[in-house]
Amino acid sequence: MDDLSKLGIxxxxxxxxxxxxxxxxxILLVIGTGLFAYLWYARPVTLSIAVGSLDGEAPKIVxxxxxxxxANNSAVRLKVVETGGPxxxxxxxxxxxxxxxxxxxxxxxxSQAQAIVVLAEAVAVLVAPPGSTITDIAGLxxxxxxxxxxxxxxxxxxxxxxxYDLDRANVAFKSLALNEVRxxxxxxxxxxxxxxxxxxxxxxxxxxxxxxxxxxxxxVLIPIENAGAIAEKERAYESFDIPKGTLRGSPPVPDDDVTxxxxxxxxxxxxxxxxDVIADFTKALTAARRDILPEWxxxxxxKAPDTDxxxxxxxxxxxxxxxxxxxxxxxxxxxxxxxxxxxxxxxLASVAAALWQFLRSGERKPREPALDALYxxxxxxxxxxxxxxxxxxENQIDNVLRAQRSSADDDxxxxxxxTLNVAAHRLENLIHDxxxxxxxxxxxxxxxxxxxxxx
Numbered sequence: 001m002d003d004l005s006k007l008g009i010x011x012x013x014x015x016x017x018x019x020x021x022x023x024x025x026x027i028l029l030v031i032g033t034g035l036f037a038y039l040w041y042a043r044p045v046t047l048s049i050a051v052g053s054l055d056g057e058a059p060k061i062v063x064x065x066x067x068x069x070x071a072n073n074s075a076v077r078l079k080v081v082e083t084g085g086p087x088x089x090x091x092x093x094x095x096x097x098x099x100x101x102x103x104x105x106x107x108x109x110x111s112q113a114q115a116i117v118v119l120a121e122a123v124a125v126l127v128a129p130p131g132s133t134i135t136d137i138a139g140l141x142x143x144x145x146x147x148x149x150x151x152x153x154x155x156x157x158x159x160x161x162x163x164y165d166l167d168r169a170n171v172a173f174k175s176l177a178l179n180e181v182r183x184x185x186x187x188x189x190x191x192x193x194x195x196x197x198x199x200x201x202x203x204x205x206x207x208x209x210x211x212x213x214x215x216x217x218x219x220v221l222i223p224i225e226n227a228g229a230i231a232e233k234e235r236a237y238e239s240f241d242i243p244k245g246t247l248r249g250s251p252p253v254p255d256d257d258v259t260x261x262x263x264x265x266x267x268x269x270x271x272x273x274x275x276d277v278i279a280d281f282t283k284a285l286t287a288a289r290r291d292i293l294p295e296w297x298x299x300x301x302x303k304a305p306d307t308d309x310x311x312x313x314x315x316x317x318x319x320x321x322x323x324x325x326x327x328x329x330x331x332x333x334x335x336x337x338x339x340x341x342x343x344x345x346x347x348l349a350s351v352a353a354a355l356w357q358f359l360r361s362g363e364r365k366p367r368e369p370a371l372d373a374l375y376x377x378x379x380x381x382x383x384x385x386x387x388x389x390x391x392x393x394e395n396q397i398d399n400v401l402r403a404q405r406s407s408a409d410d411d412x413x414x415x416x417x418x419t420l421n422v423a424a425h426r427l428e429n430l431i432h433d434x435x436x437x438x439x440x441x442x443x444x445x446x447x448x449x450x451x452x453x454x455x
Contacts, residue, residue, distance in 0.1 A: 052083035068288035150175025278318025
């Protein structure tokens with residue numbers, strides 16, 4: 001009630017129904033505000049992601065992850081935007097058409113990209129047909145090499161050409177579709193074919209299907225011996241050894257580890273994406289990956305990107321929070337606001353009350369004129385010659401008190417009214433005493449008149 005009084009509201013003057021309505025409205029407002037704040041904080045965020053591949057597998061994998069995010073009621077959801085391949089996905093991200101993208105580390109404009117997860121890894125597999133005498137890259141001199149998905153693999157072809165000076169060796173590269181590879185071998189159009197693919201059962205089966213399968217024939221895997229030196233210069237790549245027996249177990253093909261290059265497929269986003277959103281997304285994506293692993297074994301290659309400051313693709317700050325275990329909890333993020341909000345609201349209420357009093361200050365009747373008026377009446381009472389004059393003075397006292405009562409709506413005015421009431425009571429006593437004096441004068445008998453003879 002004191003707070004209402006400070007705001008210039010006298011609850012005692014309000015009817016009971018209005019006070020009940022005001023309290024109910026205030027409670028509903030608080031509940032509604034709290035509910036709105038909770039729904040706003042807990043609402044899922046939808047991010048668009050560009051993804052594409054020649055065989056259509058990448059969009060299916062990302063769609064499966066998106067379905068699991070929705071099924072798990074994740075705080076972050078995915079809207080899949082299918083593209084023609086990693087090059088188009090990188091373009092969609094760099095142009096701001098999507099929030100995220102699945103890109104290959106050596107394809108497209110990645111200047112604005114920051115890594116969130118490594119979705120899979122692709123390995124450069126340089127294959128010659130069974131019976132080929134080509135056992136190393138030097139043996140490709142004056143030959144034609146087929147390149148599956150040549151438009152995407154231009155960078156790696158360029159890197160190999162520079163590293164091994166293949167232009168001087170008259171090595172030509174020809175882009176091939178996957179279904180053209182076997183015919184190109186049969187017609188001697190190419191002497192070897194370069195694949196850049198994940199080492200998963202599906203893709204290895206495609207390579208096996210290009211060649212006769214028996215114990216006496218086996219394709220030849222050509223090593224890229226300079227892989228370590230290439231990876232030092234071209235940081236999108238890393239040196240990798242294809243394990244013995246990758247294509248066939250018995251007899252093993254290859255019969256020993258084969259050195260080559262490997263490049264990662266990343267889920268990337270831009271720097272301006274909220275850190276908390278990306279941290280939640282990374283956590284949810286890791287959980288979703290476990291759920292779809294039986295159906296999509298390729299996501300076994302799913303891993304955290306390089307979090308070092310000098311990484312080829314810098315890791316997004318939100319993803320780094322999740323990997324480093326430094327993600328803040330709700331109380332960590334909002335504790336300062338929760339602590340300071342009541343004090344701020346109290347200060348605002350005090351300011352509002354002060355402003356309200358300032359705006360209403362002109363309505364007050366200053367106490368000094370009222371007291372001065374009452375004090376001035378004291379001398380008039382002492383000099384009054386009749387009861388009519390005293391009655392008029394009493395009316396003036398009543399007018400002063402009535403005016404003060406009408407403005408007595410806060411503590412200060414109530415104190416003024418008390419002071420005026422004391423002064424008025426004193427004046428009433430003076431009036432009573434003056435009336436007694438006047439009555440005594442009127443009732444006093446006149447003195448007897450003496451005769452001249454007596455004088």
